[in-house]
Amino acid sequence: MNNSITARFKLDYDEFQLSTELTLPNSGVTVLFGHSGSGKTTLLRCIAGLQYPQQSYLEINGTIWQDSDTGVFLPTHKRPLGYVFQDANLFSHLTVRDNLNFGLKRLKASLLSSKIESFHCPTLIHLLGIEHLLDRLPERLSGGEKQRVAIARALVLNPEILLMDEPLASLDAKRKQEILPFLSQLNQQLKIPVIYVTHSHQEVAQLADYLVIMEAGKVQASGVLSETLSRLDLPLSQDREATTVWNATVLDHEPAFHLTRVAFAGGTLSLPAIEAKIGTPLRVQIYARDVSIVLESPRATSILNVLPAIITESAEGDNGQSIVRLTVGQQPLLAHITRKSALLLKVSNGKAVFVQIKGMSILN
Amino acid sequence: MLTSADFATLLLTFKVASLATVLMLLFGTPLAWWLARTQSKWRGIINTFVALPLVLPPTVLGFYLLVLLGKNGLIGELTTWLGMGTLPFTFAGLVVASVLYSLPFVVQPLQTAFLSIGQQPLEAAATLRASPIDTFFSVVLPLSKSGFLTATILGFAHTVGEFGVVLMVGGNIPDKTRVVSVQIYNHVEALEYTQAHWLAGGLLGFSFTVLFILYSVLNTTPHVK
Numbered sequence: 001m002n003n004s005i006t007a008r009f010k011l012d013y014d015e016f017q018l019s020t021e022l023t024l025p026n027s028g029v030t031v032l033f034g035h036s037g038s039g040k041t042t043l044l045r046c047i048a049g050l051q052y053p054q055q056s057y058l059e060i061n062g063t064i065w066q067d068s069d070t071g072v073f074l075p076t077h078k079r080p081l082g083y084v085f086q087d088a089n090l091f092s093h094l095t096v097r098d099n100l101n102f103g104l105k106r107l108k109a110s111l112l113s114s115k116i117e118s119f120h121c122p123t124l125i126h127l128l129g130i131e132h133l134l135d136r137l138p139e140r141l142s143g144g145e146k147q148r149v150a151i152a153r154a155l156v157l158n159p160e161i162l163l164m165d166e167p168l169a170s171l172d173a174k175r176k177q178e179i180l181p182f183l184s185q186l187n188q189q190l191k192i193p194v195i196y197v198t199h200s201h202q203e204v205a206q207l208a209d210y211l212v213i214m215e216a217g218k219v220q221a222s223g224v225l226s227e228t229l230s231r232l233d234l235p236l237s238q239d240r241e242a243t244t245v246w247n248a249t250v251l252d253h254e255p256a257f258h259l260t261r262v263a264f265a266g267g268t269l270s271l272p273a274i275e276a277k278i279g280t281p282l283r284v285q286i287y288a289r290d291v292s293i294v295l296e297s298p299r300a301t302s303i304l305n306v307l308p309a310i311i312t313e314s315a316e317g318d319n320g321q322s323i324v325r326l327t328v329g330q331q332p333l334l335a336h337i338t339r340k341s342a343l344l345l346k347v348s349n350g351k352a353v354f355v356q357i358k359g360m361s362i363l364n
Numbered sequence: 365m366l367t368s369a370d371f372a373t374l375l376l377t378f379k380v381a382s383l384a385t386v387l388m389l390l391f392g393t394p395l396a397w398w399l400a401r402t403q404s405k406w407r408g409i410i411n412t413f414v415a416l417p418l419v420l421p422p423t424v425l426g427f428y429l430l431v432l433l434g435k436n437g438l439i440g441e442l443t444t445w446l447g448m449g450t451l452p453f454t455f456a457g458l459v460v461a462s463v464l465y466s467l468p469f470v471v472q473p474l475q476t477a478f479l480s481i482g483q484q485p486l487e488a489a490a491t492l493r494a495s496p497i498d499t500f501f502s503v504v505l506p507l508s509k510s511g512f513l514t515a516t517i518l519g520f521a522h523t524v525g526e527f528g529v530v531l532m533v534g535g536n537i538p539d540k541t542r543v544v545s546v547q548i549y550n551h552v553e554a555l556e557y558t559q560a561h562w563l564a565g566g567l568l569g570f571s572f573t574v575l576f577i578l579y580s581v582l583n584t585t586p587h588v589k
Binding site for chain 1: 487488489493496502506507
């Protein structure tokens with residue numbers, strides 16, 4: 001069995017063409033990232049069967065959902081998916097409870113009872129914190145509550161894949177912060193692939209395992225998050241917000257210094273103390289502008305995180321800036337330095353240096 | 365006061381209007397659904413045909429129906445061939461004419477209701493395993509409840525109030541095709557103003573009540589262009 005997702009779509013509207021060819025992992029969170037109009041939502045709708053492309057081939061975990069060559073097209077209601085819409089899209093005539101039950105009733109009717117054992121409705125309701133909302137109508141929910149119900153409604157069906165179309169875009173910053181932790185927690189517990197559409201750098205850094213960058217209806221790049229973020233041929237690496245994201249686990253705490261040490265593939269980092277058990281997985285986000293390069297390990301510096309690194313690539317950016325890609329252990333890292341510094345350091349591929357990381361943020 | 369003949373016309377009116385309303389809802393619902401959602405080039409012409417009774421003098425519609433349904437008409441020949449005889453001047457003919465005449469009052473509110481639901485709830489239902497037919501009954505119907513109420517009330521009330529089409533197609537046969545509006549005409553012709561007053565006043569009260577419910581209690585605007 002082929003354990004991945006193959007998606008090929010060609011769709012031609014008058015003003016917009018979508019032409020994609022993708023192979024995606026069948027686990028973790030794949031983020032479709034791009035500006036509005038880049039076709040990321042259209043691609044998601046194609047996967048859901050809500051759009052009818054002229055040419056299409058979609059295979060999920062070895063099952064063909066559609067193939068324009070053979071005329072196969074599984075209608076949306078027969079696809080084992082969960083879909084979260086941008087504005088929740090709850091049924092206004094049903095209570096939260098009935099919204100949750102809507103799909104469940106139909107699923108139970110269509111399946112033999114054996115498969116239903118695995119539903120975990122109460123767990124989900126608890127995880128998303130919507131117990132107290134069950135008897136309300138959607139009009140009496142806040143935007144954040146609506147979105148949480150919508151996520152639960154999609155997940156109670158135990159789908160084989162979860163599709164999310166900018167689930168946070170219609171919320172204000174405060175509500176976003178209310179839901180983002182739910183999402184990252186959820187993703188760690190879900191065993192199904194999630195395809196998540198967004199144009200927010202923050203959500204990419206916090207949620208993505210795999211990143212697909214869309215531009216004008218085409219896939220500009222796709223790959224593992226840390227690799228794709230650090231590709232110098234993509235505009236993302238030139239952005240002022242350019243970052244790399246590392247997966248790490250909590251190693252130990254140094255209460256005397258109010259610090260926590262975390263381990264990543266290739267070393268350790270010291271962070272301001274966080275409350276987390278040893279072994280807790282987390283993501284560390286490092287902005288390229290917070291990374292500086294030195295040729296020798298400084299004997300004394302106020303910067304705690306100094307790590308050996310190897311320069312793998314560099315490129316000229318705008319405004320006298322140089323973008324340097326390095327590897328630290330096995331992790332890629334981006335540094336934005338001035339062109340003058342690059343010359344003085346004699347930046348060249350393969351050169352062994354040290355990086356000083358001035359600051360970083362912990363996601364989730 | 366009202367005579368037994370008057371009561372017979374009231375009963376007949378009620379029967380015609382009820383049956384016509386049921387038929388209009390039955391045929392009008394899929395028609396309105398199709399009109400609300402289709403991209404077909406036929407949409408314009410079908411919409412026009414449905415709306416024609418709104419602007420045509422009822423006698424014109426009645427005249428063509430008489431011709432079509434009559435012995436030498438296209439539909440008349442068909443019904444004769446089927447052994448049903450011809451429809452003009454029968455109860456069935458009256459119902460058919462009423463359905464055509466009042467159809468826009470049912471189709472247009474439904475069409476508006478369906479349009480206002482939009483695409484989104486339908487897509488949500490599809491992602492929640494509901495087939496299109498299931499979606500229609502479990503999402504579209506409940507969301508267009510007020511549209512259906514408006515359509516039912518307007519369709520019924522408009523059928524009660526028809527006169528020209530009834531006279532052309534149904535005629536004036538007691539207990540078979542003589543409805544209230546025709547009976548009022550008969551009373552006035554016979555200078556029986558008291559009885560005309562009773563019936564006319566009754567219809568006025570009925571129409572007022574119906575519209576009052578629509579405009580205030582349901583808080584909706586009847587959407588007939």
